[in-house]
Amino acid sequence: MDTHKLSRTGNLILYTLLILFAISFAMPFAWMLSTALKPLEETMSLPSRWIPSKLQWQNFSEAIDSMGLFWRYTWNTLYLCVVSSFGATASSALAAYGFSRIDWPGRDRIFMFCVSTMTIPFPVIMVPVYTLFRELGWIGSFKPLWVPFFLGNAFSIFLLRQFFMAIPKDITEAARIDGASELRIFFQIILPMSRSALLVVALFTFMFVWNDFLGPMIYLTEQKQYTLALGLQAFQSQQAGTEWHYLMAASTLMILPLVFLFFLAQKSFIQGITTTGMKA
């Protein structure tokens, strides 16, 4: 909608609201950063000040030290993120191809099953899935956390299917007449044309794994296997929430890579969110 069609008061209200919301949304971040850079005494004195008397950059390295295995957690998290992203992208692309580029009876009905699994919250199936992994002897290893991603996931399949369907039929029909196999069409035509959608799936899986808490909490048994999410929780409960400057520094460190990823691939983020929101 155009702003110049708004009256003067309309414009005033619009910008006032925008700025108020902007301040409210920025405030928790600002407070986190401000606390992360304060000396401990200043986090505990009232009235609090926004600008620390002295910027304590060493809080970050001290937080890393007092978390103990910070770099180990980071490595574990990155490892899981990368393996899972690869698995989710590969398996979901295959499934999405079968759900979109090949015509077969019953396809769309099965796809409805696939979509409907998105509505099952993890806590509800947690018990049987846990016992399954226990039977397999996988508890205490990374396997329960990455193997499932190699078996496709509804969200990624849905997103890629939307994308594959939009590729015109003629492009693959010519190759098919020339006798190219489905796998060849998949690898040589469809995948190269879908780089942006594949990136979206990889990115979202990466974020999901980076953020996941409940999964690592029930499957991992030793502290040296912890992910950052688990490590941060362990850190806060181990010092019972007193050293807020370290906790905020650690949170900042855990958020920063995501913010960085967002600015790197802003378009993919927005595209990913809107494609899945489009046809509910």
Next chain:
Amino acid sequence: MSHFKRRNRLKGILFISPWILGFIAFSVYPIVSSIIFAFTDYSVLSSPIYIGTANFEDIAFDDIFWKSMVNTLGFSIVSVPINLILACGLALLLNFNIHAKGLFRTLFFLPSLVPMVCLGVIWRWLLNGELGLVNQMIQPALELVSWLFDTSISAPSWLEDPLFTKPGLVIAGMWGVGHSMVIFLAGMQEAPKSLYEAAEIDGAGFWSKLRHVTIPMLTPYILFNLVMGIIGSFQIFAMPYVLIDGANQGADGPGRSLLFTATYIFQKTFRDWDMGYACAISLIFIALIATLTLSVMKLTEHKTYYAGK
């Protein structure tokens, strides 16, 4: 032709086979075995023993279970509409051709990237009773009200007072509406300009355009965000767990005010090792989610407007 079709079906099924395996392992198997375990006494350490409907009979009289249900539904009923309205409102603001649109959009979106555990830690600090920013911000307003009405109202201890833990959680959750906002914004940009122009020719102002053009055009997006919001609120676990330091203080908060169904399933499974009972709760919960999702879709079926579909 039928030979061709059969070959295609084989190819299609081969392509989706990874998903079929996943579907069996992580959807069919868990639901079927939940149904079986629900009628047994089962801890991981020993094999399940059939006990009939005893678990369900116990659940019917389990006050803690009902508390968890009331908490979950209550949280859902309050937080989902608030987030929906906030997300839609922010998208509306951004849909004007304002200055520095990208900056505002990024600012509103970024908090939705913050991991649940960080949300918990950050809001535990923001909502801190004495030192928290939230209480420092509302302090002047509280003092004014106290002075006006000659009483004394003190700032709540959000995370210790059972009355305030859920509102605290709702506030913290509002910070993450960026995701649904982006979906709404995309929906608004889908709406054909001609509709707005036609409405303007008919002399429609901002509010009537909102009511008669924007909202009807947005219904599929509202529906999507509503269903996703309900499902999301039903699995809330990590944020309250961190917010109240679940590892030290039990995962359910003061006066069990943050005991959600997911929390209860977690406690029954990994604290009490009572997996049969946990499965019975899961079953009831699955049934509830299915009914709710389907009825939301049914209810809105006739009111949903899909452009050109």
